[in-house]
Amino acid sequence: MIRGQLAKLSCAGALLLAGAAAFSQETLEDQAAPDLSGVQEALRDMFDRVWAPRRRYADSPQVRALFRPVVAEAARSIVQVRSGGRQVSLGAVVGPDGWILTKASTLRADEAPRCRLADGEVYKAQVVGIDRVYDLAMLKIDAKELPSLDLTGKPAPTTQPVAVKTGEKEMVSVADPPITTEGWQVGDWVATVGRGRDPIAVGVISAVARTIPARPGFLGVQMSRDQTGVSKGVLINEVLESGGAKDAGVLGGDIIEQVDGEPTNTSEELIEAISGRSPGDAIDLTLRRGGSQIELRAILSARQLNPAQRRALYQNRLGGALSERRFGFPAALQHDTVLAPRDCGGPLVNLDGEVVGFNLARAGRTESYAAPVGEVAARLVDLMSGKLAPTPRGPRGG
Amino acid sequence: MASAHAETTSDRTLGVSADYPPQTIIEPLPIDESLLRVVDAGKPASVDDLRAVQQQVRRVVNTLQKSIVAIELNDSLGSGVIVSDDGLVMTAGHVTVEPNRPVWVRLTDGRRYRGRSLGVNHYDDSGLVKITAEAPDDAWPAAPLATEPAEVGDWVIAMGHPNGFVDGRLPPLRLGRVLMREEGALSTDATLVGGDSGGPLLNLRGEVVGIHSRIGERITSNFHVPIEDFEQRWERLAAGRMTGSPEGEDPTRARPHVGVAVAMKDGRCVVTQVFPRSPAAEAGIRVGDCIARIGESNIVSVTQLTRIMSRLEPYERIEFTLERDEAEDSAPVEKTIWLGRVDRGFPGLAMETPADAHAYDGAGP
Numbered sequence: 001m002i003r004g005q006l007a008k009l010s011c012a013g014a015l016l017l018a019g020a021a022a023f024s025q026e027t028l029e030d031q032a033a034p035d036l037s038g039v040q041e042a043l044r045d046m047f048d049r050v051w052a053p054r055r056r057y058a059d060s061p062q063v064r065a066l067f068r069p070v071v072a073e074a075a076r077s078i079v080q081v082r083s084g085g086r087q088v089s090l091g092a093v094v095g096p097d098g099w100i101l102t103k104a105s106t107l108r109a110d111e112a113p114r115c116r117l118a119d120g121e122v123y124k125a126q127v128v129g130i131d132r133v134y135d136l137a138m139l140k141i142d143a144k145e146l147p148s149l150d151l152t153g154k155p156a157p158t159t160q161p162v163a164v165k166t167g168e169k170e171m172v173s174v175a176d177p178p179i180t181t182e183g184w185q186v187g188d189w190v191a192t193v194g195r196g197r198d199p200i201a202v203g204v205i206s207a208v209a210r211t212i213p214a215r216p217g218f219l220g221v222q223m224s225r226d227q228t229g230v231s232k233g234v235l236i237n238e239v240l241e242s243g244g245a246k247d248a249g250v251l252g253g254d255i256i257e258q259v260d261g262e263p264t265n266t267s268e269e270l271i272e273a274i275s276g277r278s279p280g281d282a283i284d285l286t287l288r289r290g291g292s293q294i295e296l297r298a299i300l301s302a303r304q305l306n307p308a309q310r311r312a313l314y315q316n317r318l319g320g321a322l323s324e325r326r327f328g329f330p331a332a333l334q335h336d337t338v339l340a341p342r343d344c345g346g347p348l349v350n351l352d353g354e355v356v357g358f359n360l361a362r363a364g365r366t367e368s369y370a371a372p373v374g375e376v377a378a379r380l381v382d383l384m385s386g387k388l389a390p391t392p393r394g395p396r397g398g
Numbered sequence: 399m400a401s402a403h404a405e406t407t408s409d410r411t412l413g414v415s416a417d418y419p420p421q422t423i424i425e426p427l428p429i430d431e432s433l434l435r436v437v438d439a440g441k442p443a444s445v446d447d448l449r450a451v452q453q454q455v456r457r458v459v460n461t462l463q464k465s466i467v468a469i470e471l472n473d474s475l476g477s478g479v480i481v482s483d484d485g486l487v488m489t490a491g492h493v494t495v496e497p498n499r500p501v502w503v504r505l506t507d508g509r510r511y512r513g514r515s516l517g518v519n520h521y522d523d524s525g526l527v528k529i530t531a532e533a534p535d536d537a538w539p540a541a542p543l544a545t546e547p548a549e550v551g552d553w554v555i556a557m558g559h560p561n562g563f564v565d566g567r568l569p570p571l572r573l574g575r576v577l578m579r580e581e582g583a584l585s586t587d588a589t590l591v592g593g594d595s596g597g598p599l600l601n602l603r604g605e606v607v608g609i610h611s612r613i614g615e616r617i618t619s620n621f622h623v624p625i626e627d628f629e630q631r632w633e634r635l636a637a638g639r640m641t642g643s644p645e646g647e648d649p650t651r652a653r654p655h656v657g658v659a660v661a662m663k664d665g666r667c668v669v670t671q672v673f674p675r676s677p678a679a680e681a682g683i684r685v686g687d688c689i690a691r692i693g694e695s696n697i698v699s700v701t702q703l704t705r706i707m708s709r710l711e712p713y714e715r716i717e718f719t720l721e722r723d724e725a726e727d728s729a730p731v732e733k734t735i736w737l738g739r740v741d742r743g744f745p746g747l748a749m750e751t752p753a754d755a756h757a758y759d760g761a762g763p
Contacts, residue, residue, distance in 0.1 A: 007613050008492050008523075009476070009595035052577035055441075056551060057587050057618065062441065066448060186571055187455035189448055204455065206570035312561060315592045319617030336572040336589060338617055351449055365591040365617065366560045366572055 007315050059338065064198045067191045070353045074193045076147035078346055080116040081125075081139070083108040090194070090346030090359070091115065091139070093148040098123075099384055101358065101376070103345035104130045104137035105280050105325040109297035115141055118195050129383035130390050132281065134371050135325045135360060138383035149347060149355060151377040184356050190335050190348045190370075192359060203337030205356075209372050212363075214328030217277040217300030220245045221256070223267045233257035233288060234270045248298035250287065257293070258286035274300070280325025280361075299324060316364040323361035332369035333357050339368045347373075418632040420482030422540035424465065426603040427457055437602065440551050451553060451602075458555055458604040459571050465541040468504040468563040469493055469513075469527060469596060477558035477569070477597030478503065478527060479606055483537040485529030486636075488628060489596030490611050491518045492645075494525045497638040497713045498677075498736055503529050504563055517635035517713075520642030522582065522627040523611045525596065526635040541598065544605035547626050548584060552576045556588035556620070558597020558610055569597065577618065582627070584608045587618040638736060639713050654710045655738035658683060660700060666690075666721075667697045681733045683720065690730060691719035712739030 055062055079091040081102045091102030100115055107113050107127065116122045121143075129138035184190075184205060191199035220243010224235040233255040239245050250256075256264055259273035260283055277283065279302040287294045301324075305313060316322060323341040333356070335348070344359040348370045357370030382388050429437065433450040442448050465480045469489055476493030480486070487503060494501065494515035502510045511531040518525045529538060548554060554576055557569040574588030586599065590610050599608035599622045608622030634641055643649040657676020658669050667689045672678050689697050692706050693716055710716060713736065720731045 007592070009490070009590055009592050009610055009612060052585075052618065056575060056577055058553070058574045059587070063448075066442060066445060070445060185456055186568075187452060187459050187573075189452055204452075204571060204573045206572060207567050210566050312592050315613065316561075318591075318613060318615055319589070319619075334567075334570055336570070338589070351445060351452065364561065365613070366589040366594070367570065 007318065009315075059202050061198070064191075064202055067189075067199045067202060068197050070351055071191050071193045071199050071349055072197075073353055074149060074347055074349050074355060075195065075197070076118050077149045078118050078193050078195050080195060081107070081345065082114040082116060082122075083111065087342050088113075090192075090200075090343055092193075092347050092358075093117070093146045094151060094380060095384065096144065096146050096148045098141040098143040098146060099148070100125060100139040100141060101345075101380070101383070102137050102139060103325075103360070104132070104135045105282050105299070106323075106342070106345070107137055107282075109282065109284065109295075113139060115139065116195070117143075117146065127390055128386065129388040131379050131383055131388055132277075134329060134375065134379065135280070136358075136371075136376065136379065136383065138380075138388075151355065151373060151380065184350055189351050190337060190356060191350075192337055192339060192343060193347050193349055194343075200343050201337045201339055203335045203368070205333060206336045206367060207334040209331040209333045212327060212329040212332045212369065214276075214278050215302055217274060217279045217281050218243050218303045219274050219283075219298060219300060221250060223270065227267075230255060232263075232265060234264055234267055242301060244283075244298035244300045245285075248285070248296045250285065250296060250298065251289065253289070254294075255288040256285055257288055258284075260284050261286075278325060278328035280323065280327070302327075319365050320362065322363065326361035326363040326369065329360060329369060329371065331372055331375055332360060333372050334363075334367050334369055336366060337368050344368075418629055419543045419545075420486055420540070421484070422481060422542050423483050423537055424461060424539065424541055424604065426542045426605050427454070427461060429454065429602060433602070437553075454602050455555060455571070455573060458600055458602065459557075462541055462598075462600060462604045463557065463568055464506055464539045466506060466557050466559075466569040466597060468559045470502040470504060470510070470563075471499060475559075475562050475593055476595040477593065477610070479596075479598035479609070480529075480538045480540045481543060481606065483533075483540050485513070485531075485533060485538045486516075486540075487513065487527040487529060488598070488606065488609050489525045489527055490609055490623065491520050491523040491525040492611075493596045494518055494527060495644050496739065497640055498738065501527055503527065506568055508563075508565060509534075516638045517631070518640045519627075519631050519635065520640070520644060522623050522631060524609065524623050524628050524631055524635060541600070542603075542605045543628075544601055544603075544607045544625050547624055548576050548579065548599075548601060548607040550576050550579055552607075553602055554586050554588055554607065555600045555602075556586070556590060556594070556597065556610065556622075557600070558590070558594035560591045560593045562593045574620070579624070582624075583611075584622045584624045585618075586620050586622065588620055589617060590620045637715070639711070640739070651742040652712050652739050653742055654707060654712045654714065655740040656707070656735060657738070660689065660703065662700060665698070667700065667703060677735050677738045681718070681735045683718065683733055683735075684722070686722070687731070688721040689718060690721050691717075693717060710737060712737055 077093040079100050080087050081089045081091050088106040089103040091100045094101045113125050115125050123141035125139035125141045128140045186205050188205045191202045194200035220240035221236045222238040224237035236254050238252050239250050264270040279300050281300050285296045339362045341362050347355045348357045350356050355373050357372050358376050360369045360371050363369050433454050436442050436447045467478045469476045469478045478487040478489035481488050499515045501513045503513045504510045511529050513527050513529040516526040556572040572588040574586040576586050578585045590613050594610045597610045598606045601607050607625050611623050612621045657673035657678040659671035660667050661670050669687045697703050715736050718733045722731050
């Protein structure tokens with residue numbers, strides 16, 4: 001991307017400034033009086049290149065340092081969740097006997113996640129519960145008497161969340177009133193707690209909790225029309241370029257026998273298994289290839305975008321990566337904190353040090369989402385009880 | 399739902415007042431002692447200071463949120479802020495692109511109201527819209543405008559409709575600080591994205607200090623049109639004029655557009671055709687009208703009419719004095735035309751017979 005290119009902010013008309021000449025070196029060094037528009041372009045290019053000192057930012061190191069007393073308590077419970085040798089999310093100890101809450105979709109299938117606690121100790125963890133609705137995972141480590149967040153007594157949501165509907169339409173209109181929780185308002189400071197003294201980042205609440213519509217998750221396989229000779233499973237004849245299947249390693253000729261442990265013997269069953277899942281969701285595929293059975297994990301992607309959607313996605317990605325699983329939450333509190341996807345999954349606190357939510361996703365250039373703490377608290381028991389245990393997986397014969 | 403009546407001539411915002419600043423409903427908010435100390439020091443120094451900022455931000459949002467609008471055209475979505483009690487809305491130039499286009503203005507309660515785009519400045523990226531529908535409570539919730547420009551280090555609040563209007567979502571708030579200020583641009587770390595164009599940047603008093611325009615690669619590259627630019631360009635913006643031209647267009651090819659064909663008959667210039675949805679049609683010119691004067695000049699030939707038109711600019715307003723043979727004592731009819739714009743190569747209609755008929759559309763000889 002050419003440095004200095006600026007994107008205009010109207011939706012359908014969002015365009016990059018055209019023409020490299022407008023902000024190349026020639027314009028700035030041109031001795032002849034450039035026309036007014038050229039000067040404006042040059043000034044804007046200069047802004048993009050000239051660096052403003054970090055202390056001038058709203059989320060400056062100086063401002064973050066002021067939050068130390070605010071986050072100190074919660075920071076004792078923060079966990080760094082690691083998978084594949086690097087941090088994939090943050091989490092928090094929610095029960096002193098080693099119960100850790102974090103994001104589900106960022107965990108890798110093929111290895112047990114590792115948790116680095118606030119005191120620096122690293123533990124191997126077992127995944128004991130997955131809540132697909134809020135993309136939460138409950139981990140268990142072998143430890144006792146850990147400092148933990150007390151989420152009991154958190155206010156329950158004041159309205160019932162609606163069942164999230166998946167549709168082809170992008171912006172599904174939401175009829176229910178926004179869900180509000182007492183104790184915070186739009187404009188309030190929120191700090192994303194990290195393992196250090198300072199918060200990872202700070203921002204303000206942008207909008208009260210509302211339902212984030214789901215988008216259909218896309219696997220990206222073409223099922224063969226001719227399924228004769230296939231007694232079990234669905235034969236795939238082509239794997240599409242975009243879509244989770246390609247990255248997962250699915251090949252043409254594979255037969256998908258199960259999705260998340262459930263048999264899929266017809267194309268309808270396969271479609272049914274995928275529908276209702278969100279981009280960013282991980283699904284476990286059981287395939288037969290040649291004579292062997294193979295287990296693969298695929299992360300669903302979003303559907304093919306039209307030009308306006310592609311432009312919107314491009315702009316939303318300017319300035320930082322987005323979380324894959326950022327659609328389909330019954331209630332999400334929106335805040336303007338700039339977060340990396342790997343810094344999601346942990347708690348968000350207000351100026352009084354109270355946990356107001358758990359970061360779900362970096363959802364756009366201007367927005368991060370957090371699950372209201374009441375929603376999360378209401379799910380803890382199920383997550384710990386084994387009721388939401390992930391389907392058992394393991395290598396099978398062949 | 400929105401008022402759906404057909405637009406009358408008076409709706410088309412002929413004669414918009416050019417007074418600056420316009421009359422607003424909402425007063426700038428006061429700033430408490432505790433916050434003043436933070437503002438003077440330039441930065442918060444304690445949790446109490448953060449709390450003072452937070453309290454004021456809550457007030458600004460609660461008071462000003464209702465002034466934020468979404469602006470919808472058939473090929474563009476953006477935001478705006480109501481700045482006068484009679485329905486003037488500030489927005490970005492690249493949202494409306496051209497004057498005199500119908501727009502929908504959507505308030506935070508979701509209701510849409512009809513409006514028209516007024517002036518556009520493609521250098522600054524400033525634009526103005528007028529809501530032509532009637533205000534539900536006799537006056538639109540208009541935000542105050544800052545009289546002092548924002549300075550580096552000021553705390554600012556950005557609102558708008560990022561990614562388009564969302565049912566059940568009030569315009570989200572982003573807090574930032576002014577990073578740089580140079581003539582023609584204001585940059586802050588209040589994050590913006592497509593759909594925010596035209597929305598307001600507010601100071602801690604809730605006054606508009608800028609209008610969102612562009613973003614860069616970096617998350618801290620967010621650019622706004624400073625309010626001083628709107629003040630400087632106000633007369634032309636309110637008059638519905640275009641300054642500069644839309645991206646990708648050749649400004650030298652633009653010509654003023656009326657939308658009539660005329661022929662000389664017995665020494666009079668008679669309208670033989672009125673193009674549908676043209677400025678002439680909107681003004682109410684009819685076939686058979688005789689164009690007696692344009693501005694101060696009496697029309698005696700088509701050549702002269704052409705010469706007069708060639709001196710006018712697209713989007714100028716000009717008075718046509720017409721003679722209409724309706725009654726014995728028919729007085730001349732005055733029509734104000736808000737000229738449109740055509741590309742020089744616009745072909746116009748096929749020639750009328752008789753041989754001295756000319757299609758006039760500003761294309762020139």
